Amino acid sequence: MPTVEMTYLEAIRQGLRRLLQERNEVLLYGEDVGAFGGAFKVTLGLQEEFGKDRVFNTPISESAMIGAAIGMATQGLRPVVELQFVDFGMTAVHQLLNNAGPTHYRTGLSVPLTIRAPCGGGFGGGPFHSEELESLFCLMPGLKVVYPAFPSDARGLIYSAVMDPNPVIYLENKYLYRHVKEVMSDRFDPIPLGLARICRPGRDAVVLTYGAMVHEALRAAERLSAEKHYEIMVVDMRTLKPYDAETVIAAVTATNRVLIVHEGWRTCGFGAELAALVAERAFHLLDAPIRRVAAPDVPVPFAPSLEKAYRPDADKIGEALVELIEY
Amino acid sequence: MSERKIESVDDGRWKAVLRCMMLSRAIEERLVRLYHQGRIFGGVYTGIGQEAIGAATSLAAGPSDLFAPCIRNMTVHLGRGETSLNVFRQYLGRASGPTRGRDGNVHYGCTANGVYAMISHLGAMLSVVTGAVMARRRQGRDAVGVAYIGDGATSTGDFHEAVNFAAVFDVPVIFLIENNKFAYSTPNAEQFRCKQLVDRAQGYGIEGLCADGNDAVELFLLAQDLMSDIRQKPRPILLECDTMRMRGHGEHDDFSYVPRELLEKYAARDPIAQARSRLAEAGLVAKAAADDIELQVRSEVDQAYQQALEEPVPDPADLMEGVYADR
Numbered sequence: 001m002p003t004v005e006m007t008y009l010e011a012i013r014q015g016l017r018r019l020l021q022e023r024n025e026v027l028l029y030g031e032d033v034g035a036f037g038g039a040f041k042v043t044l045g046l047q048e049e050f051g052k053d054r055v056f057n058t059p060i061s062e063s064a065m066i067g068a069a070i071g072m073a074t075q076g077l078r079p080v081v082e083l084q085f086v087d088f089g090m091t092a093v094h095q096l097l098n099n100a101g102p103t104h105y106r107t108g109l110s111v112p113l114t115i116r117a118p119c120g121g122g123f124g125g126g127p128f129h130s131e132e133l134e135s136l137f138c139l140m141p142g143l144k145v146v147y148p149a150f151p152s153d154a155r156g157l158i159y160s161a162v163m164d165p166n167p168v169i170y171l172e173n174k175y176l177y178r179h180v181k182e183v184m185s186d187r188f189d190p191i192p193l194g195l196a197r198i199c200r201p202g203r204d205a206v207v208l209t210y211g212a213m214v215h216e217a218l219r220a221a222e223r224l225s226a227e228k229h230y231e232i233m234v235v236d237m238r239t240l241k242p243y244d245a246e247t248v249i250a251a252v253t254a255t256n257r258v259l260i261v262h263e264g265w266r267t268c269g270f271g272a273e274l275a276a277l278v279a280e281r282a283f284h285l286l287d288a289p290i291r292r293v294a295a296p297d298v299p300v301p302f303a304p305s306l307e308k309a310y311r312p313d314a315d316k317i318g319e320a321l322v323e324l325i326e327y
Numbered sequence: 328m329s330e331r332k333i334e335s336v337d338d339g340r341w342k343a344v345l346r347c348m349m350l351s352r353a354i355e356e357r358l359v360r361l362y363h364q365g366r367i368f369g370g371v372y373t374g375i376g377q378e379a380i381g382a383a384t385s386l387a388a389g390p391s392d393l394f395a396p397c398i399r400n401m402t403v404h405l406g407r408g409e410t411s412l413n414v415f416r417q418y419l420g421r422a423s424g425p426t427r428g429r430d431g432n433v434h435y436g437c438t439a440n441g442v443y444a445m446i447s448h449l450g451a452m453l454s455v456v457t458g459a460v461m462a463r464r465r466q467g468r469d470a471v472g473v474a475y476i477g478d479g480a481t482s483t484g485d486f487h488e489a490v491n492f493a494a495v496f497d498v499p500v501i502f503l504i505e506n507n508k509f510a511y512s513t514p515n516a517e518q519f520r521c522k523q524l525v526d527r528a529q530g531y532g533i534e535g536l537c538a539d540g541n542d543a544v545e546l547f548l549l550a551q552d553l554m555s556d557i558r559q560k561p562r563p564i565l566l567e568c569d570t571m572r573m574r575g576h577g578e579h580d581d582f583s584y585v586p587r588e589l590l591e592k593y594a595a596r597d598p599i600a601q602a603r604s605r606l607a608e609a610g611l612v613a614k615a616a617a618d619d620i621e622l623q624v625r626s627e628v629d630q631a632y633q634q635a636l637e638e639p640v641p642d643p644a645d646l647m648e649g650v651y652a653d654r
Contacts, residue, residue: 053465059495064488067454068461074438075462091484094448099455106430107444110652142650165652 004186009177011151012042012116015158015188016080020050023078026162028055030065030082030116039084040118040177062092066115070100073113078162086117086171087131100167101142110165114158119147120212120263122175122311126302132211132264132295137169138241138273144193145241147171149214151182153238156191164193173212173263180215196244198251202233204325205257207317208248208274210237213261219314220321230325240270248274249282256287257324261317266294288327293320329548336547338611342620343406344386344543345612348378348599350624351401354411357628358418362578368420369431374399376573379543379598380505382406384473387550389558391468393441395456397449397475398433399505399572407440411627415635428641429649441470450476450485457493457500457563464499464561471558472500479510481524490563494531499557501550502565505540507572512584525567533563540568541593543602 006014019026028043034057037044047055058065062083069079083089089096096115103111121130137145146161146168148154154172161168199214200221207217214236221232235251237243252258258278260271271292278290293312301307333341355373362371374381377399385394385406396403404414409425416424417435425435426444436444443459445452456472463470480486481504493500504524508515521527528535536553538546546568553564571593575582606612 059488059491061454061488061492063451063485064454064457064492067451067485067489068458068492071443071455071458071460072462074443074455075459076466077462079458094446094451095454098446098448099451102430102446103444104652105649106426106434107436107438108427108649109438110654112652144651165654 001185001187003183005181005183006151007178008151008154008173008180009040009042011155011182012158012172013044013046015155016043017046017049019159019162020046020054025076026054026078026080027072028080028082029058031060031084032057033082038082040174042172043082062088063095066092066095066100069113070095070103070111073111074103074109078112078114080114080116080162083115083117085129086119086133087128089115089117090133093136096137096143096167096169097140101140103142104166105142111167112165114162114168114170116170116172118172118174120173120175121300121307122212124302124304124307125300127299130300132262134171134240134264135268135270135273138270142167143241144168144239145171146193146239147173147210148238149173149176149211149236151180152184152188153191153197153236156188157193157238159190160193163190168193171211175212176215193239194242194244195239196235196237196247198233198247199236200232200234202231203255204230204232205259205321206233206235206251206255207259207261207321208235208237208251209261210240211263213263213312216312216314217261217317220317223314223318224321228322230321232321245277245281248277252278252282252285256285258286258290259293259317259320259324260290261293261312263312264295265297266292267297269294288324291320291324293317329545329552331548331552333544333548333605333609333611340386341606341611342616344382344547345599345602345606345617346620346624347382347386347402347406348543348602349621350405350411350627351378351382352599353624353628354414355401357632359578367418371418371578372398372433372576373574374401376593376597377505377507377540377570378402379546379602380503380540380568380570381475383543383546384501384503384550387547388471388473388554391441391463391470392554393443393456393459393463393470393472395443395445395452395472395474397445397477397505399507400475403475404435404437404442407437407442409437409440409442411631412634415631416638419635420640421635421638422641423638448485449480450483450489453485453489453502454492457489457498460498460500461496469558471554472498473503474500475503475505477510478504478506478508478515478524479513479518481527482518490531490533490565493563494533497561498563499561500563501553501557502563504565504567505570506567507570508589509572509585511576511580523567525565528565531565533565535565535567537567537569540570541596541598541601543598544605
């Protein structure tokens with residue numbers, strides 16, 4: 001089968017292009033996504049290929065964008081809405097928490113819409129262009145939350161997200177857009193939502209993570225393997241709601257030591273949920289207390305020196321792993 | 328005002344308008360009694376005195392048209408075909424009701440009738456019906472929408488976003504402002520500074536009209552004209568209807584803050600009484616025929632309430648059922 005090398009960003013675009021080709025009910029809209037191709041150019045070329053009827057710009061109106069998507073989705077379309085930054089989606093939280101999420105439970109209507117939202121920092125974006133808000137979305141009944149870390153997952157999961165009969169928050173990591181490449185088949189199968197993936201085997205500890213931190217964890221694991229012969233398992237959650245508890249428990253069973261890593265804030269972050277899951281279901285298997293590496297509870301700072309101190313990375317993960325294993 | 332005369336519409340349709348208003352009044356008067364007798368769950372919010380708006384607009388519409396009713400629009404539900412039995416099931420939290428006990432009072436709709444279930448975040452549904460109309464027109468159906476909103480909710484960002492969004496995309500939706508003078512306890516003077524809310528239409532680059540919200544006959548003729556016009560030449564319209572909330576925000580509210588003279592002024596312009604006399608004068612619905620309808624709806628309400636009361640409440644074992652859609 002022919003292969004291609006693709007960035008994370010190109011892989012999302014390939015997934016979207018296939019959806020637009022195969023499914024006439026798929027529409028793509030948001031701020032600047034038309035001829036301009038979006039702030040990050042994920043949709044570049046799609047308006048030209050599929051027309052203004054399928055791929056179009058909207059006013060800067062996050063609530064109307066999501067509200068309209070609810071209306072479209074309940075009438076048989078599959079709208080894909082790009083939020084320019086996940087941070088900006090906070091002006092429309094009620095449309096997700098109170099409208100899209102509960103609609104099926106309240107009324108029996110399916111709402112197959114997808115919100116694409118670029119997340120994360122590491123590039124000097126400051127407080128309003130770097131946030132990681134997945135745990136907010138995970139709180140909202142009726143939503144699904146997806147967060148790929150690899151190009152192959154990004155295209156397979158966007159396909160499943162758009163075809164899912166429920167509202168799906170599809171989180172994209174801006175740092176990964178162009179930093180991560182993968183050689184992969186030019187054809188793909190959809191990847192089902194709700195499944196984590198063990199992306200590195202190991203016996204001494206497991207890192208439970210997702211998004212950009214998967215790559216930081218892999219770097220830390222490589223280093224510890226070379227320097228200390230510690231073998232670290234890395235689990236990429238991929239879908240945060242509903243999440244894959246069985247893979248988590250199996251990983252804890254195999255390693256007995258757990259480090260949870262995410263790029264966003266620590267207090268009430270998604271890691272708190274994973275820690276609770278492990279404590280509830282696998283406490284007896286643990287050889288050391290569960291540890292978390294996450295951002296401290298401060299607004300995302302701008303200056304590179306501050307952002308480096310703020311953002312979890314391979315160094316911080318490596319230190320935590322050594323402490324965990326040598327506990 | 329429409330150029331057309333009352334005689335251009337047949338007596339059957341006028342009887343339907345009258346019946347819709349009378350049935351709504353009868354249901355809501357019963358709900359008020361049940362509330363004060365402590366025989367109903369949660370709140371009761373009525374549209375008593377505002378029946379003309381929903382009855383005229385919903386009965387002037389076509390089969391593929393879509394509606395986003397608000398708090399005081401029982402007549403939209405009934406005009407589109409909802410049964411009094413389903414209304415009581417909804418208020419009594421019955422498993423057989425439109426939301427199967429998952430939601431209460433005014434928060435219900437009916438897909439087959441083209442009616443969306445409102446959420447309490449006022450303004451949120453305006454963009455939903457806009458998107459739904461966009462979807463239907465994309466599918467080749469000549470749908471138009473009507474989104475109802477109170478004077479208070481015109482102060483929300485959602486109102487602004489949705490009206491502007493519909494204007495940009497030329498979506499045929501009537502944004503119908505029911506100016507009933509009070510948003511809960513807050514009077515118009517503390518809500519906005521423009522002379523009249525319809526003045527805002529100019530700022531969105533759309534047409535705005537005012538109408539007497541208590542005159543079902545004129546409103547029906549106007550709604551027919553407007554819907555036919557925007558069906559042909561798709562575009563949104565702002566329609567401000569003058570009316571009065573004749574009771575509290577809900578039945579828990581004694582509305583002592585409302586000047587009695589204002590209530591008396593509008594009591595003399597009761598929409599049902601006005602329509603009865605106008606239709607009798609025109610020789611379209613005689614007094615005896617209107618009396619018959621009145622008797623029928625009162626007996627229908629007795630039966631519907633009794634039947635709903637006897638039906639089962641939701642099984643707690645089904646609590647989790649329906650959060651996600653399977654298809």
